[in-house]
Amino acid sequence: MELEKPLKISDLIRQLRQQLDLSQEKFAAKLGVSLRTINRWENGATVPSQMALKLIEKTLEKMGKADKRLVNEYLPKSEQREDS
Structure with missing residues (x-):
């Protein structure tokens, strides 16, 4: 019996959208x-x-509502660099 199933990208998109309380259209x-x-x-x-994943991450960051765990786990690591 599997205790914790990793999320699929489809589940991630849905969860992030729902966390933002937005319809698919919005x-x-x-x-x-x-x-x-x-x-x-x-x-x-x-x-x-x-490119779309990076856009999703940037949009969530701008809105200030990103779930850090989900973002860190599913969105590209290349965006998580330190800018000097």
């Missing part, structure tokens, strides 16, 4: 993508590109 508008794109991401039909 989340899509925030990211500059279509509603259909968000729907496909959440249903697992497609996955966000690396």
